[in-house]
Amino acid sequence: MSGTAPVLAAQGLVKRFFGNPVLNDVSIEIVPGRVHALLGENGAGKSTLVNLLSGVLAPDAGRLLVDRQPCARLTPALARRHGIAVVQQELSLAPHLSVVENVALGAVPTRHGLIDYGRLAVEVGRVLDRLGLDVALDQPVEELPLGKRQLVEIAKALYRQPRVLILDEPTSSLTAHEVQALFKVLAELRRQGTALVYISHRMNEVMHLCDWVTVLKDGTRTADRTMVGIDPPALVRLMVGREPGDLFPPFRSTARGELALEARGLTAPGIQGVDLVVRQGEVLGIGGLLGQGQEELLLALYGALDAQAERLATGGIDRPSRNPADAIGRGLAYVPADRKREAVLLPLSIRFNLTLPGLRRLARRGLRRFAQEAEVARELTTKLNVRGGGPERAVQLLSGGNQQKVALARWLPLSPNVLLLNDPTRGVDVDTKREIYLRLKGMAADGMAVILLSSDALELVHLCDRVLVFRDGRIAADLAHRQASEEAIVAASLGVARQEAA
Template sequence: MRIEFDQIHKSFGPTEVLHGVSLSLEGGQILALLGENGAGKSTLMNILGGLLRPDAGEVRVDGQPVQFRTPNDSIGHGIAFIHQELSPVNDLQVYENVFLGRELRRGLFLDRAAMRSQAAQLLQSLDIPIDVDSHMRDLDASSKQIVEICRALQCQARVIIMDEPTTSLAEHEIALLFTLVRNLAAQGVGIIFISHKLNEVKELCSRYAVLRNGAVVAEGEMADVTTEELSEWIVGHELAHWQPARAGQLGSEVLRVDGISRGREFRDVSFSVRAGEILGITGLLGDGRSEVFRSLFGDTPDYEGRVFLEGRPFHARNTWSAVRAGLAYVPSNRKENAIVPDLSVLFNGTLATLRAYCRCGWLCRPRQEQDFQGPARDFRVKYGRLDDLITTLSGGNQQKVILARWLTTHPRLLVLDNPTQGVDIGAKQEIYDIVRRVAAEGMAVIVLSGEGQEIVRLCSRALVMYHGTIVGELQDDELNEHEIMRYATGSKTATAHANQAGE
């Protein structure tokens, strides 16, 4: 099957976001669709997925012009769209999810036996070790992703669009996904793979296309380019080469955690961080690093063990008292945990400090604006008006607004959980700069991340967690991606342990 975009134009209101995009994909190819957030990737894919219609230009399938009015039209043509946020029904079993929306029936009733055997056959043909009878909620993130792909295949998809499928996966799960994608391509399925991780697309994809400001700026065979060239096309200018982080002047100890545990989530975790330091904590999915800080921040305060904040015992009973004590926690999964979609840019950026602008309950708007606009200007947040909804901003700008929310609290300790998730390369660089600067100004910073590269670039010291405990501490020359992986995988049975922790 062959898909062609021919001179696609699309506008939202007065702004044109696609200026005549032409692109093609053959069956069996894996096409990397690259570009910053807002470059037009999602718009283009939504047109192919039947969610949007082009203003001008046409989409052709095997040379025939087609018009997709609904997602069902495009599924009917064998095009499946796997969105970044997965939509599995956790209360159903695997085979039921595979057939979701196109259940097999015998008369009035579901034909469970047929669905189960067909799903099992499908999984077997792709060499996937997932039990069709397991409940969806018991699977880890990559298995859910794979079930989602099987659902697409079950609809006889000949082209599969995957929108950032690896953001929530750990490295060994990514390997599993890649094997599946390669198998599919070998069977003649065309894949459009959207990702910000260049090493990943370099490894997996056979072709690439780079979108910038709604136009294709480069396309060709993956074998002919380097990741440096790709990133130059994506951002439009050469990226400054980075130096590995080195410890600057460290101040006194800000936080000391002494052997804290909480149920099965984490056990006997101890560490300390000093003013001016950027401490990294990393590991694979299910390592418990986020859980530790959710507990410290008062979200799940029922942990055992002792914590000292600037030498004094500290135990936040709720998030409010953690904020007052000078902790700031930028959570992972921005959309779920940080963004308030019905509030404006201004209110999202000042949500943690609203009471400070308050006189007898009355909100003092000028002070609120002043307090937000400082960091907003520093971080170069791009927004229209302060009263626009936060959801009108791109992912990177949303993340900067959330950073501003926490830096206006003037915390003593800033914890960043997966701070560059779903953020494009340019914004990523800017967020790193912000983090380095606040640390240089004497704040203690802890960065939680599953990306080894991020830890190496940003941190002067890193802890590696595995299955709820700290298994290694790295600094100076030892602090590299290779060493991190060695600790993070723990042992040869790492996969089995990680699966247990995910349950």
């Protein structure tokens, strides 16, 4: 295999989002007949690299070569013409269209300008057979279970007979049987000389399938080597290990004896039989790969998802919350990750946003008390150092970091017992991060229980008394502060048994 010319190559790619580098000087060579693993933590830059390779994004620096020819401006259309196909993690099927229409979408065989349905059925049928996908060709995709839809997505890529096939977590919703069938196809494609890029968090799949591996960490390449002679713990070590610097305050536990919230057998869409306990003043971290049920846990506790539980005790009541308003009444508060869509009301004023959750308590018999509202808004903007104008300015005029401060500050007047934070520093600048960390530790010191979901393992390491790592909707590991190293968290998220000796 060595000596084969790369069909697709990148040299020194740099990509910045709003000035923040997400990829820095990354090179990669995609070679025919090789399965190339692309590994990295959440936010390491894998998706950005895939988007650059498939022409969805344009690099800020560096160049792409297709068949050794520099490609000045790769567009998605051009990438398709070069035979580069991507199976995205988020499915891009048209739900109302049939299987056959989805598979052939945009590449339908025609005769005299009309769709050649006969040929279409034969060709698509061939691809489906290959994947072992047994569905009716004319069935609308929305009627299929998620795993089969994922296979249709893969069939769609195969139908175009790509020279480069990039698969982003293709097995996340497949059954073991379907994975087997897929692997057989991938092995066959490799034999036929297709270049494959395989992104997965499942170490056993990577070990089993891949020949070569590139590891990204914080947008830089930390490894680019053959899979021969490497083991999963070594790969995990290549994915972790950033310098925390002085971003985090020194760790000091403020946990007390009294329970703030106890859940047993909590089950909701996306989570299965979760047991957890959080004490007053404790910061409980929730980690894991994206979409393993962490957000669902917070939403279930908050009454925003239908949940059942053997026990769910907080605020002196033992039952799941009926809706957010009910949860708030029991002393819970939730700061969503997607602040523009789920937290702040963008066109409304800072004052309105800051007073909304506590409005009913500020009011007297449903009548607003403007003087008190103004007072609260003033107090909160000063306390959390919200910069960006007076209280009557619209929140959308604030910077992301200051919007996040508003999303957090609006809960303070309610003095919640349990604060649920969903990735509170996503897309926030470093200074604001530091402020949020201090504020969060301060609230815990005042006796609030903080449940901190974070996609940044370092936050879990440096801020939390305890870290629960989620995998497949269950708790995969319960790590005390001392054990919760970045390596341990990542290893637990990937299901890798850690070597005891360091």
